[in-house]
Amino acid sequence: MAEPQVPEVRTPAAPKQHEKYPWPEHPTLVGTRMKRLDGPVKVTGAAKYAYDINRPGQLHGRILRSPHPHARVVSIDLTAAQKAPGVKAAMNVIDPGKEVMYQGDEVAAIAATTEDQARDALRLIKVQYEVLPNIATIAQAMQDGAPKIFKDGNIAEGEAQESGDLDAGFKAAAHIVEASYETQVLTHVCLETHGCVCEWQGDNLTAWASTQAVHGTREGFAEALGIPQSNVRVITEYMGGGFGSKFGPDIQGIVCAKLAKQAGAAVKMMLDRKEEHLAAGNRPSSFSKIKAGVGADGMLTAFDAVSWGTGGAGVGAGFPLPYIYRFPNRRRKHRDIYTNAGQARAMRAPGHPQGCFHTEMLMDELADKVKMDPVEFRIKNLPPEAPNAMWRTYYPIAAEMFGWSRRHPTGDPSTGPIKRGMGCAANQWGGGGRGSKAHCEINADGSVVMRCGTQDIGVGTRTHVTMVTAETLGIPMDMVKAEIGDSNYPFSGGSGGSTTSPSVAPAIRVTSGKARDALFARVAPTVGVDAASLVAVNGRIQSKDDASKGLPWKDACRLLGTEPVSVDGEWEAGLSASGSSGVQFAEVEVDVETGVTRVSRIVCVQDCGLILDPLTAESQCIGGMVAGVNYALFENRLLDRNTGIMVNPNMEFYLLAGPADIPKIEVKLMNQPERGVIGIGEPPTISTAAAIANAVRNATGVTVRSLPLSPDKVLTALAEREKTGGTL
Amino acid sequence: MAFDGDNDSEAHQPDEQSGFSVSRRSFLKTVGGTSIAAGVLAPGATDAQAGPAPVGPGAVPIELSINGKTHKLSVEPRVTLLDAMRDRLDITGLKRVCDRGTCGACTVIVDGRTIYSCSHLAIEMQGRAIKTVEGLTAGTVLHPVQQAFCDHDGLMCGFCTPGFVVSAAALLEKNPKPTAEQAKAALAGNICRCGTYSRVLEAVLDTKGVSRG
Numbered sequence A: 001m002a003e004p005q006v007p008e009v010r011t012p013a014a015p016k017q018h019e020k021y022p023w024p025e026h027p028t029l030v031g032t033r034m035k036r037l038d039g040p041v042k043v044t045g046a047a048k049y050a051y052d053i054n055r056p057g058q059l060h061g062r063i064l065r066s067p068h069p070h071a072r073v074v075s076i077d078l079t080a081a082q083k084a085p086g087v088k089a090a091m092n093v094i095d096p097g098k099e100v101m102y103q104g105d106e107v108a109a110i111a112a113t114t115e116d117q118a119r120d121a122l123r124l125i126k127v128q129y130e131v132l133p134n135i136a137t138i139a140q141a142m143q144d145g146a147p148k149i150f151k152d153g154n155i156a157e158g159e160a161q162e163s164g165d166l167d168a169g170f171k172a173a174a175h176i177v178e179a180s181y182e183t184q185v186l187t188h189v190c191l192e193t194h195g196c197v198c199e200w201q202g203d204n205l206t207a208w209a210s211t212q213a214v215h216g217t218r219e220g221f222a223e224a225l226g227i228p229q230s231n232v233r234v235i236t237e238y239m240g241g242g243f244g245s246k247f248g249p250d251i252q253g254i255v256c257a258k259l260a261k262q263a264g265a266a267v268k269m270m271l272d273r274k275e276e277h278l279a280a281g282n283r284p285s286s287f288s289k290i291k292a293g294v295g296a297d298g299m300l301t302a303f304d305a306v307s308w309g310t311g312g313a314g315v316g317a318g319f320p321l322p323y324i325y326r327f328p329n330r331r332r333k334h335r336d337i338y339t340n341a342g343q344a345r346a347m348r349a350p351g352h353p354q355g356c357f358h359t360e361m362l363m364d365e366l367a368d369k370v371k372m373d374p375v376e377f378r379i380k381n382l383p384p385e386a387p388n389a390m391w392r393t394y395y396p397i398a399a400e401m402f403g404w405s406r407r408h409p410t411g412d413p414s415t416g417p418i419k420r421g422m423g424c425a426a427n428q429w430g431g432g433g434r435g436s437k438a439h440c441e442i443n444a445d446g447s448v449v450m451r452c453g454t455q456d457i458g459v460g461t462r463t464h465v466t467m468v469t470a471e472t473l474g475i476p477m478d479m480v481k482a483e484i485g486d487s488n489y490p491f492s493g494g495s496g497g498s499t500t501s502p503s504v505a506p507a508i509r510v511t512s513g514k515a516r517d518a519l520f521a522r523v524a525p526t527v528g529v530d531a532a533s534l535v536a537v538n539g540r541i542q543s544k545d546d547a548s549k550g551l552p553w554k555d556a557c558r559l560l561g562t563e564p565v566s567v568d569g570e571w572e573a574g575l576s577a578s579g580s581s582g583v584q585f586a587e588v589e590v591d592v593e594t595g596v597t598r599v600s601r602i603v604c605v606q607d608c609g610l611i612l613d614p615l616t617a618e619s620q621c622i623g624g625m626v627a628g629v630n631y632a633l634f635e636n637r638l639l640d641r642n643t644g645i646m647v648n649p650n651m652e653f654y655l656l657a658g659p660a661d662i663p664k665i666e667v668k669l670m671n672q673p674e675r676g677v678i679g680i681g682e683p684p685t686i687s688t689a690a691a692i693a694n695a696v697r698n699a700t701g702v703t704v705r706s707l708p709l710s711p712d713k714v715l716t717a718l719a720e721r722e723k724t725g726g727t728l
Numbered sequence B: 001m002a003f004d005g006d007n008d009s010e011a012h013q014p015d016e017q018s019g020f021s022v023s024r025r026s027f028l029k030t031v032g033g034t035s036i037a038a039g040v041l042a043p044g045a046t047d048a049q050a051g052p053a054p055v056g057p058g059a060v061p062i063e064l065s066i067n068g069k070t071h072k073l074s075v076e077p078r079v080t081l082l083d084a085m086r087d088r089l090d091i092t093g094l095k096r097v098c099d100r101g102t103c104g105a106c107t108v109i110v111d112g113r114t115i116y117s118c119s120h121l122a123i124e125m126q127g128r129a130i131k132t133v134e135g136l137t138a139g140t141v142l143h144p145v146q147q148a149f150c151d152h153d154g155l156m157c158g159f160c161t162p163g164f165v166v167s168a169a170a171l172l173e174k175n176p177k178p179t180a181e182q183a184k185a186a187l188a189g190n191i192c193r194c195g196t197y198s199r200v201l202e203a204v205l206d207t208k209g210v211s212r213g
Helices: A039-043 A115-122 A138-142 A166-171 A214-225 A250-263 A273-279 A352-369 A374-380 A391-402 A461-473 A500-527 A553-558 A614-634 A688-700 A711-723 B024-031 B081-088 B144-151 B161-174 B180-186 B197-205
Strands: A059-065 A071-077 A087-092 A106-112 A126-131 A155-157 A161-163 A175-183 A195-201 A204-209 A232-235 A267-270 A286-294 A300-310 A329-337 A418-429 A437-442 A448-451 A480-483 A534-537 A540-543 A550-552 A565-570 A580-591 A597-607 A664-670 B060-066 B069-075 B107-110 B113-116 B129-131
Touching (some): A039 B144, A039 B161, A059 A115, A059 A250, A059 A273, A071 A106, A087 A250, A106 A115, A106 A267, A166 A286, A166 A300, A175 A352, A195 A250, A286 A352, A300 A352, A352 A374, A352 A418, A352 A688, A374 A391, A374 A418, A391 A597, A391 A664, A418 A688, A437 A500, A448 A500, A461 A480, A461 A500, A500 A550, A500 A553, A500 A565, A540 A553, A550 A553, A580 A688, A597 A614, A614 A688, A614 B197, A688 A711, B060 B081, B069 B081, B113 B161, B144 B161, B161 B180, B161 B197, B180 B197
Parallel strands (some): A204 A232, A300 A329, A448 A480, B060 B129
Antiparallel strands (some): A071 A126, A087 A106, A155 A329, A175 A286, A195 A267, A286 A300, A437 A448, A534 A540, A540 A550, B060 B069
8 A cells, every 4th residue: 555645745824822731931841951760760770671570470471483484374283382391371373274474473372480491382382384385575576477475466556646747847857867776674673572471360451561552552452352441451661662563462462461361370471582573563675766857957847656665464565755855747656565574563754764765865866967966956846944844944054063065076086995975864754642641639748640641662751741740830850750651541642653742741731730720729718819820830839920929839739638639631732733854964984995884973953843851852863863874774684585584583683783883963953842842753763864875875976776785785886887987 | 592493393302301311420431521511411410520510401509699699599500690680580670682692781790791691501600799780779879870871861761771881880890981982892792772872972981980890
């Protein structure tokens, strides 16, 4: 299913501020660099992740997975495994007769006293497979006579999307570029693998899960197990990375719950690293064949592309194309290719890094045709500026920070094997929010609890909830306890699509505002003023007209007696927005003798509306760019093209950047307080790989149109140039 | 730990069930006195000869000294130090991530040197002074490098963080004022997926008050 092309950027209506609880004009906490409150428990190892939960009498679960990328399970015999030492529960996960569709597809499962016993018992399960033909590569799926693996065919053709007059566009072009671009499959490599601990008390299930969505996971458990959602509680106090791959219980969670039921004991089921690579999601590959035209004046005229990609067994691989820049006449046709490989899941800005890479590389190739500076060329072809489309402003700011004026034309003219180059790229993302609910209690002792069924996937949500509550109540943060990560707390959606902050922060602002108003109503008679004239500032409840008429926070709260303030609130419009934009510049050093690329610097200019906490927002940008370095240079899920077996399901051959691979990173956040809160999880990771790829091109003078930019590809491109006499 | 064995469809007998039982002496006769590793022989095969007593494959009592405290536990000889601490002793600060010596999330300090606890057997670690991330904190006072991680936001999801903290503390106790290159080298065995590296490095270089250990 092809995703629609990126729509033209529309200027959002002038943002309307929340009437009752707008963001403060002069905040004391919001917008300050706030150290994350759970830093100490994380740096001391005290934080308990799902992986760290050890329940009394807890068993360990393991899953037997298909070694074949495509096979029919003829029979499963658990008898010997059930008798093995320590085994307390065993089950089929797939029904005999059904097909496994990729290496790592679940077959059966065991729970035993120790994990080693469970592993031993897996080897005693006798499975008879009828091995079936498999498709490991896109080429195999597309070739004539390919085995039809998937019910509706191996290829899902999308509708062609067309606008303008393509023929006229190409006729108006002074230059045409025709090129093919491609990106690889990544896996999420969450350091805490997927999994959970499940424990039953009668018909009630508690699951300590590593998830980005406690409520969504509760729903998933209830639906799969056929029990009411009210019988399920999902707890995620801390979680070790998700990046879009952890939104439900998954098969391993359901299996864990069933094994726990069967054994009558808590079961821990955490995937191992190999399982994580095979079966816990990935970012699909992407390919395009593009023909694009540009006028002698540097204006884009036409864009015609076919694209495809694979998200594995039956999952789509759509991505936006072209990305951001305006081609007045364009056509794009996309097809999803299905292969016998692990299924894609959302991964940090789904589709955008791919679309950005294809388009931004094309932009540099087109800019060279008209001999224009790539930044100037991009600015010429951007959509009109709008609050969610600020690239015209950001490109010059970032170029100045970066020292773009020192860029040489394509191909470093210096002698010696180390070639330096610069590149740039832009990003856009939605990142709006809605729907979160919260509950706030103000107690007679002055303590405050804010509960929200969101979760912190590493961005600092707990800190931000505390900060907004304390800001609204005019008290120090250490008087507020933020309770999150539990499906027993008020509903909040999954942490995906950069929606958490714009969903949660408004809910917290409204809920703490309501709690404050309730407190005002209770203390107003004692203060002797109208409740409407009270404000909560500097740890006091006082008249806004006369600071002497008031009470310290604790004295005010003492008036609550035995009945605390206890209010519910939820997300309301006027405190958040959708739509962010940013640009990035990268500098690389390429050794043309070894083909090895090092990224030396990245500059990022990024907005996300009202910035709650610059410290953690910058960390999001830094992390996103490091992920982009990985995408550009290192990560690559490799399947053997003959067998369909993954050859690097580990962390030594599935490459990830280490401390020595990290460039100098500069982040400039652009504050847009009038827009309210916008998420920043995904946008900074979108444009990094494209900027690096353009920098490699600028350094070497050859164009590597394929990620990752591994040494072999760089050397091959350089050798090609030698052969063809040194032209680009 | 298990590489490809997990997905084997063929039945395979684990050692406990194979009936493998032979006295050490007769085994030595058979193989002509070649030295053999402890741990492959069945229980009950001990005799009074010199050399390490054979143990396993069943659970055997061991003692581990962790953060200055002695823990008695019973584990099979194949159990790694990492799993023994996490699963048997509920010491969970160190994490299992790659489980094969690549990522550093399970890093502990043993007799002053960092090791990957996923790559050492618990039974081998008897009589050694093991320090985990939990052992860096003095009461409620953070180790200076832990404080620096917090101050510089050198963490996000936090799952790699204990391993980075331990590697950094081990470096700083040897070299309280490392250069950036030295710090990168000392942390080269640790991987972070959230991408906190630059702030981790800032934290390590800005840590004050670590005395040479």
